[in-house]
Amino acid sequence: MKGEPSKMHSFETQLLDLLSDESFQKWLSGKTTKSENKKWQQWLNQSSLNRQLFNEAQHLWKIAQFQNSELPDVKNELHKLLEKINKPYVYSIEEYRKREHKRKTSWSRWGIFVAAASIIFAILLQFNFHTKSHRKILYHEVSTDYGQRVKITLPEGSQIILNANSTLKYPGDWSEVSEKHFELKGEAYFLVTKKVQPENKFIITTVDGNIQVVGTRFVVYERGQGTRVVVEEGKVAVAPSDTVSLEKQARRMVLTPGHLIEFRKGSEQLKVRRVDILPYITWWKDKLILNETPFQEIIKRLEETYGVKIVVKNKTLLKRTLSGSIENRNLEVITEALAKALRIPFKRRGQIIIFGK
Structure with missing residues (x-):
């Protein structure tokens, strides 16, 4: 099958091969025979890369309005799109929501996209209700896939950049809560504005423990093997998850800029050391x-x-x-x-x- 990317080419080369394949064109148009349809379905199910290629080919097919029997200038159409992919870009949460609402794919590339690859953004906005003092607090959940990154700007001006393959829960009804609780799986960069008042606690929770901050920049990393926190600016208080209160816990540790801490649920060790922070905080730059x-x-x-x-x-x-x-x-x-x-x-x-x- 000509369109099968069995050999390693660049993403755009594989895409051009697919769009130039007469059998693939028929498949997009729903005009294949049963045997051809079976072959392409098997190809589609072989890998996530094939599914990504199919999604982008289908998107380009619609944009180019492939309605004639002759194949339009696919290469020219593709290169027009690729010209837009010149600078790294981090999408805002508003843009993610618009894409999900309109169910459109996007040709974009930012700091960690595979070259010329377009990702179908799938932010899942799920609502979870937690009862506290007889109030129901609305929580949003944002999840990123491989090769995706999203920037979240909070109502008071703080910003969070959620890395690929990560999930973050955060309060939806900002005015109703004095303590801002976030649940993180994966990795995120936090820029907490100094406008946040001390009484309005800003707390990030991982499976391993809690991180409390006021006016700071830091990175939290957790992928099933303990949690790591690196502080760029300000102060961060850290306590393992066996702690009931950050304020009353003897093992509570306060980090200052240039320090890294690693801790794990159920472990007595809090590993703190001074590091060059740049290797830990530049993944989104x-x-x-x-x-x-x-x-x-x-x-x-x-x-x-x-x-x-x-x-x-x-x-x-x-x-x-x-x-x-x-x-x-x-x-x-x-x-x-x-x-x-x-x-x-x-x-x-x-x-x-x-x-x-």
Whole structure:
């Protein structure tokens, strides 16, 4: 099948191959035979990449209004769209909601998109009601898929950038609550405005514990193996989840800028150390900063962010450290930069990236 992306090409090349395939065109138009339809359905179910290619091909097909028997200038139409994909971009929560409401796909690329890849944004706005003092508090839930990132601006001006493959719950009815409780799974950058009053507690909860802040910038990371907090500005109070009260708990730890803490539910250890914070807080910016960062840590972040599997042939490379900056535009740029820095070849097969021969 001509349109099957069995060999690794760039996203746009695979897309052009699909749109140039007569059988695929018939499938989009609903004019395939039973055998052809079965082949394409099997192809569609093979991988998430194939489903992404199908979604974008279908979107471009509609935009170009493929109504004639002759194939329009697909390449020209595609390149017009790709010209718009020049700068990294973080979508606001309002834009996410509009996309979900209109059920449209979007051709966009920001700091961590795969080159020229378009993601169907699927923010799930779910409402959960919690009773406190006989009041029902409305909570929003925002979830990001692999390769997605969303910026949330809160009513009092604070901002949260939710990383890929993450979920955040936050109060919907802001005026009704003095304590602002957030539940995080994954990773998020918090910029809490100094307008927040001390009596209006701003508390982030992970499975491992609580983080309380007033006027600060920090990152919280939790992916099932403990929670990590890195402070860029201001102060953050941290306590494990076996604590009833942040104020009354002996193990409560206050962090200042330049410090990192790691803690885990059920563990007595609170690991605090001073670090170069840039490698921990630049994942949402144009440049990803590395400072003697082990290759193994970089691999873990890429797998968590993009949903890929990374294989390293030479295991000794896992302990190699890297320093410097990498353009944080997309997965392709990052993997090419890493391969060049390590002086090893790499190749990609669907959702598997292989470093080394």
